[in-house]
Amino acid sequence: MKRNLSIFLMLALLLTFLSPLAAYAEGEGNIDHGGGGMGSGTSENYWNPGDEGVRVTVVRVRDRAVVTTPIDFTNKNPDNIQAHFGKVSKISYTKGFSLTPNPQAYTYVNPAKAIPRIISSGSGNANIEVIKSYFTDELVIRYIADVTGFNYDTLISGDYKILLEPVAYMTFQGVRIAVTATEAALYDEQLGGGLRSKMASLSHQNLPLAMFLETPDLGYPAWSGSTTSKASNADIKSSLGLGIVRFSEAEPPQVSSYDYTYRVNTEVITSVTVSGGQADPDNPVSVRFTIGGKTYTVNNVYYPDGDSQLVWVRWTTPSTPQTMTITVSVTGRGRASQGTITANIVDLSGNDPPNPVADDRNDSYSKPSVPSNPQVTSASWGVWRPWWQEYWVWHSTGEDSGYWCDHGWWEFDYDSYRADLSASMSIIPDAKAPTASGKTMKSGYGINQIVTANVSTNQSWAVTGAQTAVTYFPEFQYQNYWRLLDRTSSGYSAKFEFAKNRYSTYNRRTHFTPIWMPDGSYTPYTYLIDCWTPQGMLSMNLTDSVNISGSLWDDWHIAPVKP
Structure with a gap:
């Protein structure tokens, strides 16, 4: 389904594109490319040069979060696409999103200014400088802001970047499909190498090499490998098939030397x-x-x-x-x-909150936003399994004599594995809160917490259970102090609770709410981590709330002693 700009903006764009005036560059392109010739296709498996597009996604820098629905730009009208995987960005796949066929019709946008050639082929090469110039042009960036529904001034503030991914429209096994380079690699893994065996010159060479990074960005490395050879699925997923438009940084990026x-x-x-x-x-x-x-x-x-x-x-x-x-x-x-x-x-221990006291005050308190750390709840990987393809050949040594010899070769099957993390968090008033009712309690009393984490996998020896849960609290703006939860049950069905509180008269597993906490929702936040897989760590953001109504002072009163 096509989407157009308003008539006013469309006319402005057209007048500008037809004008002899110079275009102004707004962003900086972190994009390079490679590629080479294309092999010959068949009636069932082929690609026509120019059958291409670019997937455009706005990404927030600080946490690499996808903040707009990806949109595919193309000069074509690929209304005959029969199979695709929806609008999913490389970042989402990197974070564990599974490759899933999308039953809805393929959607695209024809930009007012035609995109330059993206994928090189035997009939001609793409020009990387033209590609950079196009996607860093101010009016194109304004167009991107408009069609993604994202504010232009916010987009160029330095807090966001534009992720670009080349898209190919190919015919594979007689079916018209639309894929990014990352999707092609993931699809090939699902097929055990079936896409590479038919379309390698496109799916594993010219498509992924159409764009890669000159310098590391958004967690992806600069590509230093071959720019003319077919790439592996692992290299495509980790390093190829992407370009980035970045803007003046709001602050210097933080660089970590740790892997x-x-x-x-x-x-x-x-x-x-x-x-x-x-x-x-x-x-x-x-x-x-x-x-x-x-x-x-x-x-x-x-x-x-x-x-x-x-x-x-x-x-x-x-x-x-x-x-x-x-x-x-x-x-x-x-x-x-x-x-x-x-x-x-x-070591995350040693940052327990201080002991709350009855005369604590915080007159300047304002309710903070609940944080959100990187969350990955599934991961997939695989192991190649070789098997021998026999090919017996008769070797004659004379009349009516000879021997059979196996001239076979090694073939490979790809055994796929995955892990999924699910979890829940429950907060309730402590049993020593005498006037609590359900999830409503007075401030100054304690709360209890239970986190349960379940891991499912078909390769258990390669996956750990969730091992760490850390809870942060709104009275500290979710900073500075936290509780490292006790793991009271281990394995793939783990359970976490507060450690016994040394300030609790009854040595209970509790956290005391501050007596000054205003009425309303009180929401601790827990980051569940250390579920490790070969593809990295699975993690989850968890919250739950109790309702504060009144304070424990309401439960105290002074009266004369009866004679």
Whole structure:
């Protein structure tokens, strides 16, 4: 379904585009590209040069949150698309969003100013400078703001960036499909390499290499690999098929030198990607992780030529905060994505709130917004499984004599795995609050909390249960003080509660609300973390509330003693 600008803005755009005046650049393009020639197609599997578009998404910088529904720009009218995966950005897939067919009709936008050629092919190459110029032009950015429904001045404030992803319209197995590079890689994994086997020149070369980053941004690295060869699914998902338009930073970006941040005494998973050549039972690869003086070896790592394999190790962090250097070495023809990994081990204990007292006041209190940390509730990965394809050939050694010889080769199946995290949080008044009713209580009394976390997976040895829950409170603006919850039940069905409060007369698992807390909703916030998978950590934001009505002083009164 097409969407147009208002007549006024459309006329303004057209007049500007037809004018000989110079265009003004508003943003800065972090975009580069590569590509090469295209192989010949078949009637069932082919792509026509120019059958393309660009997915446009506005992203908030500080937490990499997608703040607009992605929109596909194209010069074509692809009303014959029969299959697609909806409007999902690369960032959402990176955070664990599953590739899911969308039953609705494919939607797109024809911009007033035609987009330049995006995907190179044998009939001609895209011009990266023209692409940069287009997507950093002020009027194009105003157009993006309009069609996404996002305020233009807010967009260029430095707090947001525009994520670009090339889109290809191809015919695969006789079906017209629309995919970004990331979707093509995920789809190929679902098919066990079926897309790559038919459309590799497009799906694994020219489409992902149409855009990549010159410098790291939004958590994605700059691409330093080949710009003319077919890429692996892992490289496409991690580094290819994206460009970014950025604006003057509101403040300098924070740069972390750590690859992982772990908590003390926590079971974690550290992973790398191994690629290069083909690893099979005749040419196996082994990966060694050296962690804290111990060596963990993963043997029999296999993957087909041109692809890769995620390799991981499960270990327990030390009991004291420290910075650890993890070294990775590979035996065989493969190479690891990282040779050195830096892990920051932190301790979240020791920040319990101070003891509330009866004469506490906070006359300037204003109710804060509940925070939201990065949340990833599912992850998927896979393991290549080689199998031998027999191909017997007769070798004649003379009349009526000879022998059969197997000239077979290794084929690969891709076994997919996943993990899903679900959780709930419940806050209730403490049983020692004498006048509480249901979830209504007076300020100054305590609350109890229970967090339950459930993990489901089809590869349990590669996934940990949720191990850490940290609760923050509105009276501290959800900062400075927190309670590290006790894990009272472990495993894939974990349970967390407040630790016993040393200020509680009855040594109860409670948190005391401040006596000055105004009437209304009182909402603690919990960040549930440390559910580790080969694809990273799963996490959830959780909240629940009680209703404050009155204070504990209302339960006290002074009366004369009866004679």
